[in-house]
Amino acid sequence: MAPILQLKGITKQFPGVLANDHIDLTLNQGEILALLGENGAGKTTLMNILYGLYQPDEGEILVNGENITIHSPTDAINAGIGMVHQHFMLIPVFTVTENVMLGSEPVKAGDFLDRPKTAAKIMEISKQYKLEVDPGDYVKDLPVGVQQRVEIIKLLYREANILIFDEPTAVLTPQEADELFVIMRSLVKQGKSIIFITHKLREVLEIADRIMVIRRGAVVGEADPSQADRNKLAEMMVGREVNLVVEKEIKAPGENVLSVEELVVADEFKQVMVDHVSFDVHAGQILGIAGVQGNGQTELVKAITGLTKAASGKINFKGQNIVNNPPRKITELGTAHVPEDRQADGLVLPFPVAENLVLCTYYKDPYARGVVLQYEKILENSEKLVQDFDIRTPSSFTSVGSLSGGNQQKVIIARELSRPIELLVASQPTRGLDVGSIEYIHKRIVQKRDEGCAVLLVSPELDEVIELSDRIAVMYRGKIIAIVEAGDVSKETLGLLMAGIVPEKIEKPQGERVVETTF
Amino acid sequence: MDKKDLEKQDLGKAILEDLTGSEPQVKKKKRGVWKTLQIPALAILTGLLLGAILIMATSFTVYDAFKVSFWKGLGTAFTEVGEAYLALITGSLGNPVEIVSALLYGDTLDFRNAINPILESLVQSTPYIFAGLACALGFRAGLFNIGVEGQLFIGAAAATFVGYSLTGLPPYIHMPLAFLAGALGGALWGMVPGLLKATTGGHEVINCIMMNYIAYRFTTYLLTGPMSRPGTGGMPVSPLIEKSAWIPQFFKTPIRFHLGFFIALGFAALVWWVLFKTTWGLNLRTVGTNPRAARYAGMNIIATTIIGMAASGALAGMAGANEILAVNRSMAIGLSAGYGFDSIALALLGNSHPVGVIFAALLFGVLKNGATKMMVVSTIPIDIVTILQAVILIFVAAPAIIRSIYKLKQPKMETAAAITLSGWGGVK
Numbered sequence: 001m002a003p004i005l006q007l008k009g010i011t012k013q014f015p016g017v018l019a020n021d022h023i024d025l026t027l028n029q030g031e032i033l034a035l036l037g038e039n040g041a042g043k044t045t046l047m048n049i050l051y052g053l054y055q056p057d058e059g060e061i062l063v064n065g066e067n068i069t070i071h072s073p074t075d076a077i078n079a080g081i082g083m084v085h086q087h088f089m090l091i092p093v094f095t096v097t098e099n100v101m102l103g104s105e106p107v108k109a110g111d112f113l114d115r116p117k118t119a120a121k122i123m124e125i126s127k128q129y130k131l132e133v134d135p136g137d138y139v140k141d142l143p144v145g146v147q148q149r150v151e152i153i154k155l156l157y158r159e160a161n162i163l164i165f166d167e168p169t170a171v172l173t174p175q176e177a178d179e180l181f182v183i184m185r186s187l188v189k190q191g192k193s194i195i196f197i198t199h200k201l202r203e204v205l206e207i208a209d210r211i212m213v214i215r216r217g218a219v220v221g222e223a224d225p226s227q228a229d230r231n232k233l234a235e236m237m238v239g240r241e242v243n244l245v246v247e248k249e250i251k252a253p254g255e256n257v258l259s260v261e262e263l264v265v266a267d268e269f270k271q272v273m274v275d276h277v278s279f280d281v282h283a284g285q286i287l288g289i290a291g292v293q294g295n296g297q298t299e300l301v302k303a304i305t306g307l308t309k310a311a312s313g314k315i316n317f318k319g320q321n322i323v324n325n326p327p328r329k330i331t332e333l334g335t336a337h338v339p340e341d342r343q344a345d346g347l348v349l350p351f352p353v354a355e356n357l358v359l360c361t362y363y364k365d366p367y368a369r370g371v372v373l374q375y376e377k378i379l380e381n382s383e384k385l386v387q388d389f390d391i392r393t394p395s396s397f398t399s400v401g402s403l404s405g406g407n408q409q410k411v412i413i414a415r416e417l418s419r420p421i422e423l424l425v426a427s428q429p430t431r432g433l434d435v436g437s438i439e440y441i442h443k444r445i446v447q448k449r450d451e452g453c454a455v456l457l458v459s460p461e462l463d464e465v466i467e468l469s470d471r472i473a474v475m476y477r478g479k480i481i482a483i484v485e486a487g488d489v490s491k492e493t494l495g496l497l498m499a500g501i502v503p504e505k506i507e508k509p510q511g512e513r514v515v516e517t518t519f
Numbered sequence: 520m521d522k523k524d525l526e527k528q529d530l531g532k533a534i535l536e537d538l539t540g541s542e543p544q545v546k547k548k549k550r551g552v553w554k555t556l557q558i559p560a561l562a563i564l565t566g567l568l569l570g571a572i573l574i575m576a577t578s579f580t581v582y583d584a585f586k587v588s589f590w591k592g593l594g595t596a597f598t599e600v601g602e603a604y605l606a607l608i609t610g611s612l613g614n615p616v617e618i619v620s621a622l623l624y625g626d627t628l629d630f631r632n633a634i635n636p637i638l639e640s641l642v643q644s645t646p647y648i649f650a651g652l653a654c655a656l657g658f659r660a661g662l663f664n665i666g667v668e669g670q671l672f673i674g675a676a677a678a679t680f681v682g683y684s685l686t687g688l689p690p691y692i693h694m695p696l697a698f699l700a701g702a703l704g705g706a707l708w709g710m711v712p713g714l715l716k717a718t719t720g721g722h723e724v725i726n727c728i729m730m731n732y733i734a735y736r737f738t739t740y741l742l743t744g745p746m747s748r749p750g751t752g753g754m755p756v757s758p759l760i761e762k763s764a765w766i767p768q769f770f771k772t773p774i775r776f777h778l779g780f781f782i783a784l785g786f787a788a789l790v791w792w793v794l795f796k797t798t799w800g801l802n803l804r805t806v807g808t809n810p811r812a813a814r815y816a817g818m819n820i821i822a823t824t825i826i827g828m829a830a831s832g833a834l835a836g837m838a839g840a841n842e843i844l845a846v847n848r849s850m851a852i853g854l855s856a857g858y859g860f861d862s863i864a865l866a867l868l869g870n871s872h873p874v875g876v877i878f879a880a881l882l883f884g885v886l887k888n889g890a891t892k893m894m895v896v897s898t899i900p901i902d903i904v905t906i907l908q909a910v911i912l913i914f915v916a917a918p919a920i921i922r923s924i925y926k927l928k929q930p931k932m933e934t935a936a937a938i939t940l941s942g943w944g945g946v947k
Contacts, residue, residue, distance in 0.1 A: 307814060328817025337815070345815045348808050355801065359816045363798045371797040 002065030004029045004193050005081075005162050010059035012045055019045040021218040022059070027162065032184060032194045034208035034225075036201070038237055038434030039405060042217040043197050047164055051083050052076045063162075082160030084151045086167045092140035096133055097122060100154050118157075125156045130186050144292075145176035152183065156192075163187065164195045169203060173292050174462055174495035181207050199237070199434065201230040202463070215239055238436045246442045246467045249450070253470070254283030257423050257454035258304070263313035263323075265299045273299040275478035276313070283422070286445070286455040288469030288486070292498055293460045296478035298340055301427045301458055305337045306330040317423060331360055336416035340427035340458075342405075346412045349401030353393050354382035356400045357415050389414035390440070406437030413441055417448055424448055427458045442468060462494055476500040559868055561921050563882070566911030571600045573903055573910075580898070603897045610892020611885040613637045631774050636888065638776035642846065644884025646671075646855075648783040649838035650862035651869060651876040652790050653705075653831045658871040659794060660827030661807030666712060666727030667835040668859025669734030670705035674836025676738050677704030678843045679850040680746060682760030693763040694844065698782075701840025702833040708734060709832015710825060717821040723828065731859075739852060748849070757850040766845035779845040784877065786834065791873040803827055835859065856887075864912040883908070 005027040012020040019042045027033050037043045048054045050061065052070040060067050063079050070076050076083075090099050097119045106114040119135040126133055131149045139147060148168065155163055165184070169177040184194055184207060198204060204211055204225065211223040213236040220236055234242040258281040265274035273296045281287045291297055302308035304315055306327035315323040322330050331337070339345035347356050358367050358378050366377045382396040391410045393403055400408055409429070416424065426445060430438040445468060449455050459465050465472055466486065473483045474497040482497050496503055575581055575596040585592030609617075613636040621633040650667050657664035664670075678701030685693060712726035742755035749758070768777040794800040806813040806823040813820055838858055843850055865883055869875025890904030914921050921927070 305815075326817065327814065331817055339815060344809070345811050348805050348812050350808055351805075359805070359812065362801050362816075368798045371799055373796055373798055373801060375796075 002062070003027060004064060006062040006065075007046075007050070008060050008062070010046060010049060010056045010061075012042075012049060012054060012056050014045075018217050020049070020056070021216075023214070023217075023219055025212065025219075027193050027195060029193050030188050030191055031209040032188055032196055032207055034196045034198060034204040034211045035214065036198060036204055036211055036233060036237060037214035038199060038436070039432060041214045041237075041434075043214055044166070045217075046214075047083065047166060047195070047197060050076065050081060050164065077158050077160065080159065080161040081164070082155030082158060082162070083164040083166065084148065084155065084168055086170055088147050088151055090139045090147060090150060092138070094139060095135065096137050096139060096142075096150050096153075097135040099139055099150060100135075100157050104158065121157060122153055125153055129156065129183065129190065131156075131183060143176075144171050145173075145179060148172070148180065149183070152187075161191070162193050162195070164197065166197045167199075168196070169198070169200065171293065173498045174491065175499055177203070201233050204233065205230065213237055234435050238434070240436075242435055242439055246446055248446050248468075251284050251450070251470075253285040254452060256280050257283050257318060258456065259314075259316040260304070261314040261316070263300070263303060263315060264311040265296070265303045265308060266311050267299060272311075273478050274303065274310075277475075277478075277480050279473055279480060279483060281423070281454045281456050283454050284449055284452045285470045286449050286457055286468050288465035288472045289456070289458045289475055289480075290462055290465045290472055290494055290498060291460065291475035295475045297427070297458045297460075297475055299478075300475070301337075301340065301425055301456075304330075304425055304456070305335070334421050335423040335425065336419060336421040338409075338412055338416055338424070338426040338429045340431070342409055342412055342431075347400050347408060350399050352397045353386065353391070353400055353403070353411060354378050354396040356411055357382050357385055359415060361419065385414040385418055388418070389444075406433045409433060409437065409441065413444055417444060421448075421453060424453055424455045425458075426455065428460065429457070430459075430461070430464060438464075462491065462498070466491065466494070474498055557927070558921055559879075561925055562914035563911055565914050565921065565924065566907060567604070569910050570903070570907035571604075573906060574600050574603050574899055577900075577903060578898065599897065603893050603899050606893040606896035607886075607889035610636055610896070611640045611889030631770060631772075635774050636892070638770075638774050640881070640885045640888040641780050642775045642777065642884070643888045644880045645777075645780045645783050645845070646838040646842055646858045647862065647865055647880035647883045648780075648787060648877055649834050649841060650858045651865040651880050652783075652787055652873060653709075653834035653838070654862045654866035655869060655871040655873065655876050656790060656794070656803075656834060657827065657831040658866055659807050660803045660823065660831070661810065662713070662716075662824065662827055662831065663724050663863075664709065664712075664727060664828065664831045664835070665724050665863065666709060666730045666734075666832070666859070667838070667862050668855060668857070669727070669731035670708045670832040670835035671839035671855055671859050672734045672738045673708040673839070674701035674705035675839030675843050675850055675854055676741055676746070677701050677836070678764075678840035679757045679760060682764035682844060683758040683849075685764075686761055688761075688763050690763040690765070690767075693761065694766060697760070697764040697844055698766070698837065698840050701836045701843070703836065705836015705839065706829040706833035709835065710829040713825040713828025713832075716828070717824040738850075742850060742852065746850070755852045759849045760843065764844055765848065766841065768845070775846060777845040779841040782837075783841070783880075786837065787873040787877050790834070794873070835862075838862075861908075868912070886911075 003026045005025075007023060007025040010020050010023045011018075023042070023046055025046075035043050035046075045054065049056050050070065052072040052075050055071070061070060062068070063081070068079055070079065070081075091102070094102070097115050100122055101113070101115070101118040106117050108114040122133070122135045125131065131153055133146060133149050133153065139150060142150070152163070168180060172180060184196070188194055196204075196208060205228065208225050211225055211228065211233070213220050213223065213233065215237060223233060223236070231242070260280075261278050263274055263277045264272060267273050275296070277300060279287065289297055289300070299308060303310045303323075306322070306325050306329070310323050313323065314321050317330070317333055317335065320333070322333065343349060348359070355362070355378070358381060361367055362373065362378070367374055367381070379396055385391065386393060386396060389410050391414060392407050400411055403411070413429070424445070429445065430441050433441070445455060445457070457465065457468055469486045471483060472486050472489065472494065473480045474494060475481070476498065477500065481500070481502055493503060578596070578599050581592060581596045581599055584595035613634055617633040621629040625633070650671065653667050653670070654664055678697045681697040681700040685696070688696070708730060711730060712723040715721040715726050716723045739755060742757055743753065746757045747753070748756045766777050766779045766782070768775055770776060794804065802813070802818050802823055805816065806818060806820050806827070810820055813823070839854065842854060847854070861883060865879045866876060868882075869877070869879035886904070886908055890901055893899055893904060894901045
């Protein structure tokens with residue numbers, strides 16, 4: 001029997017980049033093929049070709065042994081290929097039924113929408129594949145994990161046989177991710193075939209039947225999950241040996257640098273996003289804030305850095321209350337901020353690297369004398385930081401927007417860490433970066449901690465929080481529901497806490513020490 | 520000196536290259552310049568071609584000739600276009616034959632007449648430079664200053680008032696004072712929408728348009744009331760300004776070429792220096808390009824928005840003051856030939872860069888001056904020239920059209936468009 005999907009010699013050239021270089025791929029019926037690669041390796045391009053968004057320059061696509069051309073997503077769906085996007089394509093104010101039927105609405109007499117018919121079919125699919133949803137719910141009221149199920153149902157409703165999952169776990173809690181894996185298993189058991197795109201090694205080993213690694217647009221090898229390990233896969237992905245474990249000595253924390261007391265922050269709709277939050281961060285300590293995205297972490301960070309107003313509470317930095325101070329004053333006191341959205345907040349993309357590297361200090365000596373910018377010094381600073389932080393850029397004049405994501409982030413890290421600081425607030429410092437850059441940025445953050453800097457790390461990636469932090473606070477619905485010593489808590493417990501479930505006794509990986517829990 | 524030292528010399532220049540989308544590497548420089556210029560150049564060419572068709576299609580002489588025979592019609596059509604464009608060129612840049620004969624045989628008046636066209640083009644360009652700078656500065660700050668026209672009127676009124684009401688001042692005090700009054704008037708008028716945007720979030724485009732209407736009616740009131748010239752029977756004209764407030768013209772009649780042109784160039788240099796060499800400029804450009812990053816960097820967005828609009832208004836006010844003090848010497852209703860609105864297109868054409876604005880303003884001045892001559896020589900109405908300008912602008916403002924006609928590739932970043940778009944709701 002012919003494989004359900006076969007790609008032969010797919011090549012796609014973009015100006016200056018060979019995004020896909022003669023890629024061959026075979027997907028058999030009823031298997032999960034993991035497509036592993038760094039950002040920019042060409043995974044997404046390949047999938048966009050398969051989904052009809054790009055046309056390949058060379059190569060052919062065979063479905064069930066038949067050569068087909070895909071000009072648009074409609075063609076792809078007709079060929080039985082469906083894609084679950086990283087960012088859901090759902091309309092929040094529509095019900096599940098309405099979202100599913102959108103684009104192929106069944107009608108009954110007189111052009112009226114036939115909702116019951118769709119709803120019945122959704123129930124049928126839901127039962128068959130254990131995808132629990134209520135067709136009458138509004139999408140906006142559903143948790144993210146359930147929204148993703150709706151996306152999957154949309155594809156099954158259109159009778160897709162080949163399902164592409166693009167980084168599906170990025171928005172999920174560990175528990176939700178586990179549920180997704182159960183669903184994926186049940187899908188392949190019933191004859192569907194899945195391509196699973198990710199750069200998370202652990203997940204690949206857990207769920208895939210076969211692993212294909214892509215680097216710089218070309219297939220660098222296949223691996224069997226039962227025989228591969230994380231280090232070997234990372235090496236294949238990056239092309240060199242990677243140190244996945246952050247090396248970090250245990251250190252006694254120093255004096256109290258940041259002390260947040262009963263902080264309350266509301267968003268623009270007066271909804272309380274940070275609800276009476278208190279915690280301390282000491283010198284030489286990394287406090288990690290774990291939690292699913294959207295539980296108030298963004299607002300917490302913005303309040304600490306002065307970018308949003310706090311409704312009440314105190315933020316003490318070295319004993320001085322800085323709540324609702326202007327951002328520049330907070331920066332000048334010796335704090336640094338790696339913002340969550342580097343392109344929106346952290347950089348001015350059309351500006352050259354040199355100017356972005358002095359974005360927070362451009363007005364001060366030696367970069368300005370009076371109001372006159374000293375471009376010689378700005379350039380000197382840039383040349384030095386490009387060297388020190390290994391920023392891969394053609395020159396200091398290159399606009400930051402044309403650099404890769406990893407190098408853009410390095411520009412921010414270089415700018416923030418090169419200043420004399422006592423507090424670093426790093427919000428999702430490695431979001432969307434490749435393994436090599438993550439390794440580098442982690443090393444830099446730990447180095448800063450070792451120098452005695454207090455670090456507040458916010459990340460929805462539980463692995464990152466666990467690996468870097470000395471202490472971990474879990475945030476859920478605007479509250480910090482637990483603060484634990486990093487070595488004292490298991491990943492499962494943290495996962496439960498992230499979902500808002502506080503276990504009676506916090507399970508520890510080993511040992512017997514009791515941990516503090518706050519409510 | 521190696522390459523690195525060369526680069527170090529002028530980061531501002533490198534930034535300019537970067538902003539215009541050309542490559543910073545020295546070896547690629549030539550291609551960079553061509554890349555920057557190809558869209559405007561092709562836009563002008565396409566505009567002229569379309570204009571030629573327009574001239575043919577609207578000429579009765581051509582229609583009459585076609586009645587005789589097809590070939591005669593075609594011949595006449597091309598002669599018409601040739602004559603018109605020749606008039607456009609000699610009318611705006613001068614006729615070499617005339618210049619040479621004036622030099623050899625004529626008196627000084629003949630010579631002045633011969634070189635007048637090109638100098639007159641510069642006179643026509645001057646208000647465009649000021650107004651274009653006003654818009655460009657606005658764009659850089661993420662503001663769409665569509666109120667240049669109104670600011671220009673207020674600036675002109677302020678300059679006129681200082682120009683005629685103060686007497687007995689020496690020229691070196693009176694002229695700068697009147698000019699500054701014009702700048703101040705424009706700045707105040709521009710600051711209002713800036714203030715409204717910064718404090719209430721009201722969009723500057725709407726408020727600027729409203730401020731334009733207020734400015735028109737307000738100046739009409741001034742010219743018919745408090746500032747009217749006695750003895751004109753209610754004509755909306757101001758008194759003549761004092762001679763001490765005149766911006767001096769360099770030559771005798773008919774040449775009107777004046778110091779204002781160099782003042783405009785001076786301000787272009789100043790705007791360039793402020794934008795690309797000072798902390799104010801970096802602040803302004805950051806707020807204009809990415810207000811969220813500006814906030815993150817601790818910049819004061821409210822102050823920048825207000826100051827940006829005021830500075831833009833000041834330049835617009837100078838355009839008005841220049842026309843009064845250097846050319847008209849008194850204020851009348853028909854002061855501006857739509858400089859304020861042309862300047863938006865002009866800033867776009869010049870990629871919101873002071874140097875680009877100068878070249879775009881020169882082009883506008885040449886076209887406008889040449890058009891007048893074209894109208895005199897041939898039978899082509901000035902409206903056709905206005906349409907010609909509009910067509911060129913459409914092509915410049917919509918580079919996608921030019922690119923699709925000439926099959927050019929999409930550049931990396933469409934700076935001008937990005938800057939312009941950010942004016943629409945970019946800054947809160």
